[in-house]
Amino acid sequence: MYRPRFVHGVIKPASVKDVARVLEIFDDPGLECGLQAVSTGRNWGLGSREPARDHAVTLDLGGLDEVRALDLDKGWAIVEPGVTQGRLAALLSGTSRMLNVTASSAHTSVVGNGLDRGVGLRRQRVDDIVGLEVVLPGGETVHVGWWPEQDRATPVYAHGLGPSLLPLFLQSDLGVVTAAAVRLLPRPEAQRVLRLAFGRDDLAAAVDTMRRWTAQGLVGGVLKVYDLVSAEFYGGRVGEFLAHVCVDGTERSADAVAEVIAEEAVASGLFTEVALADTDAAPDDVVARMVRGAYAGDPGGNDAMLHATVGQPAEHVDDKGLGWLFFLPLVPFDGESVALAHHLLARIHDETGVRAGCTVNALSSDVIDFVVSVKFQRDTDGTERAHRALDRAYELFAEAGFIPYRLDVDHADWVDRLSPDPAARALARRLKGALDPNGAIAPGRYA
Template sequence: MTLRVTDSDSTTGTVDADPFVLTDELREQFVAVVGRENALIDQAERDDYRDPYWFPPDRTYDSSLVLFPTSTEQVQAIVRLANANEVPVWASSQGRNNGYGGPSARVKGSILISFRKMNRVLEVNTELAYAVVEPGVRWFDLYDELHAQGDELLVSVPDIGWGSVIGNSLDNGITFMPAGSDFSAQCGMEVVLADGSLLRTGMGAQAGNESWHTYKRGLGPVLDPLFMQSNYGIVTRMGVWLMKRPEAYSPLYLSIPRDEQLDQAIDIVRELRLAGILRGVPNIQDMITAGDIHFPEHRGKFPSFVDPTWTDEQLDAVADETGIGRWGVRTALWSDAETIDIHERKIRQAWSAIEGGQVMRLATYTAENWHTLESAGYMDRLSGGVPSRDILDVLPDFVGHVGFSPVVPLRGAEVAGVMRQIRAEVIARTGVNYMCAIFATNDRSATIVTPVFYVRDDPNQTKAAMDTVKGLLVQLAQQGYCEYRAHLDFMDLAQDQLDFGDHAYRNFAEKIKDAVDPNGILSPGRHGIWPSSYRN
């Protein structure tokens, strides 16, 4: 195997490892574990299980087989067989990490393990407010279970509800309610290791321990973070902390009339977070991103995903006409009615420093009208724990995107400065409109999530988007910024930017990889961590 090469001959300019070739005999043995009905064998079948935003003719990351286990025991059997024959496997939950590579593996020819058929909600503990789920459980599935039980408990959801609760969490996916702040919802994992053995983290290390999903530490080293964005094991169940339904809930939209006011607005958001007034994860979106999704009454007034770049004058005119501003903050308040009123007054007082800025209280939900939330607007549902797929409904089928998302300290001038640098590069190199969402994932940092859009069957647009993101990755790394997750096609490039101590982080991570997975079968190359069998 080879890696960390700089030459490339694929359509997108990928850095690739040599492909793995699965023999017919081994394929039959793997299929026998799950049954033919739970396997995708032919290329036509497997083509339905890849990132739909990837350039269709490019076969760089094709799999050789897709398996859908239905139990942890089947996962263990697959891993044991793979380990015995040194077959690379790549696990995904729903496989819907589109824009970052979807379910595809870093090594071409790998076996993909999909958890779409391990989709049981194993437990809902109403008293202690947590659930235990398998990796195929979608946000829709967990919500449906909680809704059937009377909406006493709420789950913090991301923008799109079709993904996996576990898969999204393990990739540091962002959700918006208080449990989403600093990725704090996960607690206690069950993990299949490379030799097929089973590990339980935290207090789950003791058989029958009732604190497994209620206490985030344990006795000795805390292992849970080792299985996030890693290739050390396959998580087959996880605890998820839920939120008791508050007495009242009010979604808010805070408008920012002009682009040059973004710096000031970010600083105000930070201070409101540090003061405990704003909780959860406030999401600061540009007008184009917010427009069609959050304000359907103005649909059609905003540029589309791949329209030629609009001027500032054009964008300002639409911002004024619609009243939503060039930027807006999507946030919410969860508490009793009196506290919500107090916090809203404090937000309005702080926001009055932004000339022309508006604070819109969209609604207030209590036990009496909670049943109306399912049919409410997108912003109302999202921060109330009701998953949706509204974003997908406004994204044309012919459009794809690649994600670029650096983490920046939560200082207005710094966040806005990095965003403007990214925007200038995207516009100059692709010619499309820049779209962005800035997530205040905690009180002190923000993730600038930029989807770079393109017509996905156009090789020139696809290459321009990929080259733009790769260039930005290196450019911003030189200024001290790193992505919070990387697309499959440039995981190695992203990891290579972590250069402190002559790449001490990667060196340490690879030592762990070699110790826990000596044959290097579990997701080799994930986020740039390769086993010794693939290193030159």
Template structure:
């Protein structure tokens, strides 16, 4: 099968394991920062165009003994498995070379991008326009499409909200566009839902197709934007979270407010042993100023915070000033060209994260947005610390007035013994948080099977399995991830 692909695309686009003509050879992708077990991979294919993807899928679908394809965009799914597929035996469909911004309209507010387009690249293209990209806090070298497909979280909102349409190659090799796509006239307003049942969500965290491009919404850039910074001690966790919720519920905030626990706050020059809050405020000059005043007055009057800062951009300490500037630029959609904030967390450049940034794991449960629930989740991390010796960090992304993306990070030495201990601890966290009702919204490659018991209704899982059987009877697209 790989020979047929090499004949169609060129031998330089296919990496074949040594000895693969015997039919049984596999290879490894190399280290990953999470120290997940490296899977046996049957090869890597690197298409450069959507039509090449279509041809690859058609070749695989038509072969006597199809090998499952696992698509990836830039493969920087750090902490959740990086480039690794969930199962052994897959061929990696590496789409990082498909890096064209096909079209962009900053008046109507959209861009059509391929999977290899990075958030840094797209954000740069928007400089000086009235539109911005919803950036994530990950590296500028990560994919807009890959992140959105995995339901990643940006500073403005969850990235699925940015998806207007998808171009998808189905397991049969057919290509189709779902959701909204720019019309030839350029006059069709951006509306992702279409008429009738919407097919777009079927391709998120999905193995029903390979996405070859996405129409991405570019929200308007506010005229004024600043980030209010607040510090508080653990004893005020409940009140502080409830107050931030009040601001979110009343529409005072812009984007995703963030609360960093003391471990996570270090990268942002947080004060020792204190939680740190970033609340972004935006609008016209006058409305942003007025909202900032309301927030600051309420924060001071609450007596909950040890520090309330309007903006640290004027702080005399150059390190604090630099971080504050980068945080504000991030919310404004302006790329951090040096990846400085990312490197402050990972200590190495994006290219070296998998080889030299470990060990590092993510666990991503959702927690209700109440002071009580956040305190309970934080206590669970205390229990993890007491029983494992591992002090996890937590970054809380307030997605809306009801739900918090409670990002747990775990660092460990990159040796086998520490990795085994960290992964056992991760298993336990799935159990502990699950018992509390705090279920993850993204899964790492080792917990791909957890989807069955984490989904509320088995009938819904059967429905999706039925769709998979109908659309992909020969399992052309890897079943492991969210399968």
């Protein structure tokens, strides 16, 4: 339910050569429209397939859907934008490697989500990308970062020699990515997932306790905390905050660390429930089932949670069921900051009447991805209030120093407002002018 843009048409290339030909044609100063590349187009809550500006042509890369190469020994795969996380995860099932999957649908793109710095259950997805195949304006194809060589095997190392070009094409309008080299993670021998529930009054203290476990290396993967509203949104238990803490390693080490965390959680007196989600979760708890599977690289339960959230399967999220918005700020991982972020959500509710939910994803012991989600009815009043709440989230969180790491299409111009150094933005525009002087790619998107 973002403002619909005027899109002239859709081009669906079937090969990298097709993409290069399209880029060659659009590298023309006489054209008044640019290309908006999408992978599977399921950037839900942030604009889906919509470009940032009007008068664009959609370059739909969903037809580029090959897994070109897979090396389980070295731990990498070469995948095209149309490859979904469900498909790649299925290829890895039963092997020594697994994919860092997100909590989103199995039908979402591995490449598209990684390029926009999405967050998996093991780490931020951008850390999985070690190399890219990029078609530049004019049609030239280059490989940046690490890429497999035909005649010799080289260690997977993303940074290379000299200035690294790989980061230039993340959240970027400098080229069109047609394939990515993606890191595959070693599959743990054993995994345990603890469920910890706690009340609102204990939020700050519980967050500080979980940060300590994370800082001391006890937690494997991304610690997740669903708030009271999100638990209801996603079809889970209502009334308390619900944390999922993953522990993995060998059978003995996973059991030992899980036992230590459980004992410390009980001794703290902060948690109303301490249980193993692997064995004690209710069979109808879609959240627990999704989290448990996703930590293990299996997105098989993700679409059940998607359906519980918006009432529709992946193919109908954009045209049926409830409306859905996301706001994605980064917040310091400490109890005081997380409590302040929740206070801002309460203020938005007071001002707009919109109850936003949030999920904490701990990216490290210092920073969390504070996922704010808004569900709403697709009528005029519901849509207007939801987008007013989203506008206030940008304003209030930025004022508090909680800056988003991804932008939706209606707030694309906030990239200048949120960037700390105007000179750095000017440098980015100089690079854009050098590589894409005719503005052929993604006009207005992170530009």
